[in-house]
Amino acid sequence: MPIPSREQEFFEMARARRLRPARNGFVDKSLRQLAAFFSDALLREETARRSGLLQRLDPRARLLGTLFFVLSVSLARSIPDLAAHAALVAAVLWLSHVRLREILGAGLLIALVFSTLMALPATLNLVSGGKPLLPLLVRDAAWRLGPYTIPPIVGISREGLLTAATFLLRTLASVAAVLCLALSTPWMDLLRALRFLRLPPLVLQTLGMTVRYLHVLLRQSEEIHLGKKSRALTRRPLIADHMWVGSRMAYAWEKSLRLMEDVGEAMTARGFTGEMRAAPGSRLRAADWGFLAAVAGLCLGAHFI
């Protein structure tokens, strides 16, 4: 007769005591999110090193171009105007060697799904008005649903389709432009480029420190979750899991403060007095100005379509 392993012994004991195996759904989800954060950071470093159109430009020109583009999209009113903006961002993505799969994974897919879900009810005459082209629900007379009056025919209307198209084109073009900037620019370069916007030194320094701390704190969170996953053998009551989340969050804050004090002491030891100064930046090159002029020209041109 084979000797049962310690693992088998444990499972038999757990079964005898009516203990259920651990279900770490929330721990796994947190770990997946943390892993996605780190893999995204790696992907961004890789896409930012490619020799595409945006990657060859000064980060300040990329940032200004993106800001101008997003402002221009927000001012666009007609569908051809928005479509031209969307085409422009698609062209820049292609020229910057950023693949569709990469930009979808970086956040465009989530924006697409969420915006589509938001836009779908807007296609109905119930929200956007107009005559239904495709009736979905037909009743004899208008009826009431709580405080709302529902018309006798509910369906997809022309106004609804135009509203949804406007909404989707505007949202996706803007999100794609920002992701294009994020995928083509290393984080620290992007933060340095923000100096160009004349933000106060306190803000700039805090932004830079936040990004550095972010990696440390998230790595620490990953360890906390991995520790929980490796130690949890049997299922615990929901309240015990809640207490665990609260206590680990408090612990994470405690560790963050310790880190803050260490960094603060190190900064003071190196002569930091609390006064923040920004280093002067170099001048933009002709290619950068050319890119900015092209973006401005194409965006303004799109408004006249």
Add this chain to the structure above:
Amino acid sequence: MHIPDGYLGPATYLSSYVACVPLWGAAARKVQAGLTARRVPLLAISAAFTFVVMMFNVPLPGATTGHAVGGVLIAIAVGPWGAALAISIALAIQALLFGDGGITAIGANCLNIAFVMPFTGYAVYRWLARCFPSPKGRAIAAGIGGWAGLTCAAFTTAVLFGIQPLLHTASDGRALYAPYPLSVTVPVMVLEHLLLFGVVEALLTGLTVYHLQGSRSAWILQTADVGVPMKKYRALWIALLALALISPLGLYLPALMRAGTAWGEWSLEEIRQMVGYVPAGMRQLNGFWKALLPDYALPGQDAAPLAHRSLAYIFSALLGIGLCGAATYILARRLAKKSR
């Protein structure tokens, strides 16, 4: 909660930036004044911590999970002004580096998540923390603060979404930005945050504050956990009493200026005079609820002189203040008893 680009029109997002600029200035001044060189990284740590909060999933019944925003938690830890600045920085990073929340909407997102949420939540926490000074009481106060802060932020977000069809509609009937009216956005956003996301926020904020109280970071909590002494409310009570006493101005000024009924508060007869008929739904629902003090007057006082109605006005105001105060006090006592 994070509003992406394309949801808000230029008038709304520019107004949000304009509203935020003085708030950011005030926050920077207050934070810089109280920040020693050693604690300069506190803002950055707090901003980074908001990401950590979002990464901690909370198990919920039915094998689902949720995560919190942490605005009120940060406000309790570093004060509301510090939280406003830290969360604004986190929102800017999310928009610029992760495409989460729009660049044009940074002002609106900061207004909702970095100002409305921490300030309302922190005010609720401070007030309740005075009623329940025990560690459990403070944790419950923090939880209620988190829930209230998130719900208020959801409300202001819903208002920003809901005013878009009023502000920006093309000549062909298209909504140019967020397409849903206030009648849809407010109930949807507020209810889901009131009943679902707010509960997660409350749970996480309350539990974290409960555990934080025994830790060495109490030096940061000391500004938050004592609550406001009752004496400091004296000015508030006097102001409320003064407001109740001058409330009949609402009767005298319209009479003096010969103004009509407030816009949207017309009686059925006034609507009939204005548009020629009374909508069926209005007629049906009119009289559905008989108020104890209709129009802040005693029943049957419609034709009474202004002086009589003024007294009823003051009585209504005092009654309202008393009822709200009593309801909150009873709720606070019950929760305090439970926490003990």
